[in-house]
Amino acid sequence: MLKQPRKSAIPSIPALITFFLLSSCNPFSQTGDLKTFRVNLGTEPPSLDWSLATDHASFNVIANLMVGLTEFDKNLKPAAVIAKSWDILDGGRRIVFHLRDDVLWSDGKKVQAQDFEYSWKRLLNPKTASEYAYILFDILNAEEYNQGKIDSPELVGVKASDDRTLEVHLKHPASYFLSITTFEVTYPQRQDLIERYGSKWTEPGNIVTNGPFLLSSWKHENEIQLTANPDFFLGKPAIDKVEMFMINEKTTAVAMYEQGRLDFIDNQSIPIFEKPRMAKLPGFKAVPQLRGYYYGFVTDRRPFDDVRVRKAFSMAIDRSIFPKILHGGERPATSWIPPTMLAQNPKIGLNYNPPEARRLLREAGYPDGKDFPQVTLAYNTLEDHKTVAEAVQGMWKRNLGVLVRLENQEWKVYLKKLKTDPPHIYRSGWGADYPDPDNFMKLFTSLSGNNDTRWKNPRYDQLLESAAREFDEKRRIRLYNEAQRILCETDVPIMPLFTTTEHTVLNPRFTGLEFNSMARLFLREVRPASR
Amino acid sequence: MVRFLLTRLLHGLAVVWVVITLTFVFMRLAPGGPFDRERRLPPEVLANIAAKYHLDEPWLRQYGRYLLGIARGDLGPSYKYVDRGVSDIVAETFPVSALLGVLALGFAVAFSFPLAISAAYYRNSWIDRSCLFLATLGISLPHFILGALLIWLFSLQLGWLQPGRWEDLTSTVLPTITLGAAPAAYLSYLLRSSLVESLEEDYVRTARAKGLREATVLFKHALNNSLIPTLTVLGPLSAALITGSFVVEYIFAIPGMGRFFITAVTDRDYPMIMGVTLVYTGLLVSANFFVDLLYSIVDPRIKSH
Numbered sequence: 015m016l017k018q019p020r021k022s023a024i025p026s027i028p029a030l031i032t033f034f035l036l037s038s039c040n041p042f043s044q045t046g047d048l049k050t051f052r053v054n055l056g057t058e059p060p061s062l063d064w065s066l067a068t069d070h071a072s073f074n075v076i077a078n079l080m081v082g083l084t085e086f087d088k089n090l091k092p093a094a095v096i097a098k099s100w101d102i103l104d105g106g107r108r109i110v111f112h113l114r115d116d117v118l119w120s121d122g123k124k125v126q127a128q129d130f131e132y133s134w135k136r137l138l139n140p141k142t143a144s145e146y147a148y149i150l151f152d153i154l155n156a157e158e159y160n161q162g163k164i165d166s167p168e169l170v171g172v173k174a175s176d177d178r179t180l181e182v183h184l185k186h187p188a189s190y191f192l193s194i195t196t197f198e199v200t201y202p203q204r205q206d207l208i209e210r211y212g213s214k215w216t217e218p219g220n221i222v223t224n225g226p227f228l229l230s231s232w233k234h235e236n237e238i239q240l241t242a243n244p245d246f247f248l249g250k251p252a253i254d255k256v257e258m259f260m261i262n263e264k265t266t267a268v269a270m271y272e273q274g275r276l277d278f279i280d281n282q283s284i285p286i287f288e289k290p291r292m293a294k295l296p297g298f299k300a301v302p303q304l305r306g307y308y309y310g311f312v313t314d315r316r317p318f319d320d321v322r323v324r325k326a327f328s329m330a331i332d333r334s335i336f337p338k339i340l341h342g343g344e345r346p347a348t349s350w351i352p353p354t355m356l357a358q359n360p361k362i363g364l365n366y367n368p369p370e371a372r373r374l375l376r377e378a379g380y381p382d383g384k385d386f387p388q389v390t391l392a393y394n395t396l397e398d399h400k401t402v403a404e405a406v407q408g409m410w411k412r413n414l415g416v417l418v419r420l421e422n423q424e425w426k427v428y429l430k431k432l433k434t435d436p437p438h439i440y441r442s443g444w445g446a447d448y449p450d451p452d453n454f455m456k457l458f459t460s461l462s463g464n465n466d467t468r469w470k471n472p473r474y475d476q477l478l479e480s481a482a483r484e485f486d487e488k489r490r491i492r493l494y495n496e497a498q499r500i501l502c503e504t505d506v507p508i509m510p511l512f513t514t515t516e517h518t519v520l521n522p523r524f525t526g527l528e529f530n531s532m533a534r535l536f537l538r539e540v541r542p543a544s545r
Numbered sequence: 546m547v548r549f550l551l552t553r554l555l556h557g558l559a560v561v562w563v564v565i566t567l568t569f570v571f572m573r574l575a576p577g578g579p580f581d582r583e584r585r586l587p588p589e590v591l592a593n594i595a596a597k598y599h600l601d602e603p604w605l606r607q608y609g610r611y612l613l614g615i616a617r618g619d620l621g622p623s624y625k626y627v628d629r630g631v632s633d634i635v636a637e638t639f640p641v642s643a644l645l646g647v648l649a650l651g652f653a654v655a656f657s658f659p660l661a662i663s664a665a666y667y668r669n670s671w672i673d674r675s676c677l678f679l680a681t682l683g684i685s686l687p688h689f690i691l692g693a694l695l696i697w698l699f700s701l702q703l704g705w706l707q708p709g710r711w712e713d714l715t716s717t718v719l720p721t722i723t724l725g726a727a728p729a730a731y732l733s734y735l736l737r738s739s740l741v742e743s744l745e746e747d748y749v750r751t752a753r754a755k756g757l758r759e760a761t762v763l764f765k766h767a768l769n770n771s772l773i774p775t776l777t778v779l780g781p782l783s784a785a786l787i788t789g790s791f792v793v794e795y796i797f798a799i800p801g802m803g804r805f806f807i808t809a810v811t812d813r814d815y816p817m818i819m820g821v822t823l824v825y826t827g828l829l830v831s832a833n834f835f836v837d838l839l840y841s842i843v844d845p846r847i848k849s850h
């Protein structure tokens with residue numbers, strides 16, 4: 015018998031509110047001046063300390079307060095910011111960054127290579143207990159320092175050889191390492207201030223930054239205000255002030271936008287039912303995200319220890335249904351590396367093919383699903399996940415004759431269960447930390463803590479290692495193609511379903527806002543639209 | 546009187562201790578921990594975090610550490626808002642919830658008393674029936690429906706009030722009504738029924754027979770004696786209202802404490818769960834303590850018991 019998924023109270027609130035608000039669109043009232051830009055963060059940023067931050071709200075504030083060695087260009091390649099150039103030496107084991115000398119901290123001091131050395135070592139210091147410490151584990155002795163195996167930070171392979179030169183020694187060549195330097199957790203920090211103010215160094219009045227905006231006020235759970243940095247080395251932003259609100263409820267945020275009290279909204283602020291209506295507004299944009307949604311098989315549990323069964327299940331899913339039922343501009347995917355990332359290849363993967371799926375299932379000993387054991391598909395409690403699970407359940411019943419049991423759990427209980435008592439099939443997703451295929455593909459290596467499929471393939475591991483050490487793009491793409499074929503065609507421990515899209519609406523009175531494929535909001539170039 | 550107060554105080558402290566202990570145990574028994582993420586952390590990173598927050602120590606020591614912290618007025622660090630202590634968060638958010646709660650309570654009392662008195666006085670008339678209808682509506686409309694209706698009407702249709710955020714006096718209107726509607730309705734019910742009872746008592750008849758003015762009979766004699774049930778619920782009601790409401794704070798984007806009753810649990814932010822539970826229990830115990838005090842003023846027989 016099917017277990018009815020429990021309905022959570024929270025997802026139903028937006029649905030009900032939307033019901034009331036749907037037909038009630040007021041003409042756009044335009045309050046607010048053109049020097050102030052107002053966005054919704056959706057929630058209180060848990061931390062503005064970029065060694066401790068782990069979430070979008072925090073990073074979206076930090077990304078407007080700070081700049082680092084590099085940033086993404088339009089093609090998601092690392093482009094120079096504080097680093098004016100770099101040399102890759104010793105076959106990729108040593109990277110030397112040459113820094114600009116005109117980047118200033120907001121208290122007038124120059125940004126120096128020592129500020130990077132301090133920040134990176136602070137991220138790795140076990141006492142900092144940073145969740146993202148592992149992002150720098152490719153650096154010589156970094157992991158050992160974080161594990162407490164070596165005490166001296168001097169032995170970690172990052173060193174400011176002078177004020178303008180930062181030298182990084184890696185354990186092994188890593189072609190993706192430059193991409194990591196776009197990530198906020200690698201931004202420089204001021205040792206003097208952190209030591210003076212302790213955990214309060216990120217409060218307004220204490221914090222010193224180097225980016226386009228300055229933190230002028232932070233009313234917790236309520237509002238953050240930024241002001242333009244007149245000394246920003248790329249020039250003062252066109253808007254004087256940014257107000258970042260913390261409105262959790264999406265329908266309230268939409269109402270605020272329609273009343274002219276917000277200038278920009280994204281998925282954080284748009285309820286699913288409002289998406290079709292928002293898509294008609296001027297200033298609407300759909301931004302494909304580097305975020306994949308997949309189902310994983312626990313490959314040591316019968317009957318999914320048989321690759322034919324896994325293939326049959328993947329081939330019995332018509333992925334074109336997802337954008338129709340989720341209304342979020344989802345892009346169906348049969349391969350794992352998301353669109354716009356290097357080595358993305360939509361030709362890889364198992365396409366919808368019910369006759370072939372039935373043949374494979376028959377070959378595995380379950381003609382028309384006969385004698386198929388009771389299996390469970392689990393997901394964490396959320397309306398969207400339920401919608402997807404029910405659609406997939408229906409397709410398996412129709413195409414394979416197999417009725418899969420659905421089971422949902424509260425998020426933390428679900429995560430615990432994946433480790434201790436995994437279901438046959440589980441839902442999961444992944445968003446890029448940095449826009450390199452390594453970040454996506456590494457999930458399913460034998461030793462990855464994120465690999466809940468219990469699938470291991472030494473060839474796959476080896477291909478990823480070779481790709482990481484390879485600097486030639488064409489050769490890297492070939493290596494990832496082969497790895498993706500193993501993952502999505504021959505071994506099939508996972509079935510990628512789709513990649514996500516962010517819907518954004520910008521008040522047409524403004525232009526220049528950049529919202530990238532990692533849901534990062536850059537306000538540096540925002541300016542009034544010319545009439 | 547002093548002995549009565551002291552006994553009550555000791556009872557209160559015992560209740561707080563029991564609640565803290567039970568919360569501590571149940572919280573740890575719940576599956577999943579504060580640092581379980583979709584993005585799994587390497588074991589060494591998890592070990593560093595566990596060491597930072599003493600989560601690698603035995604439960605009993607963690608419990609002892611927590612009790613010592615409370616004694617010093619330190620509710621520990623938040624595992625989610627890593628740069629802030631729970632005491633800081635409570636100190637910043639509680640006043641907002643408390644203000645909203647007091648406004649809602651004021652609204653509830655101001656609304657329910659006239660409603661209940663007129664309903665009881667003109668019982669079974671159209672006034673009574675209209676009051677009953679209003680009260681039923683208030684009790685049965687959930688916060689999120691009422692909140693949405695109010696936003697729809699006053700923000701989107703009429704454009705009089707803003708749909709969310711806690712900025713000035715006008716921004717408090719919609720959340721106050723949303724939060725206060727159900728208590729107002731409940732109090733009206735309660736007061737009306739006890740007032741109806743009182744109005745049929747012999748002493749009321751006697752008072753009327755003595756030729757006292759109707760207002761004196763109603764307000765001095767009948768109302769005074771009908772207040773006990775209302776006072777009984779006002780204690781816990783005040784505690785519930787001033788510690789905030791998740792739904793109302795969520796809908797209207799109010800920077801209050803109410804949201805943490807839910808989010809702290811879903812985040813498994815142990816110190817935050819303990820913090821809000823402690824504040825709530827403390828307030829509940831104090832509110833009941835004051836209600837006991839008020840009883841003895843309203844009805845002196847209670848003190849002698």
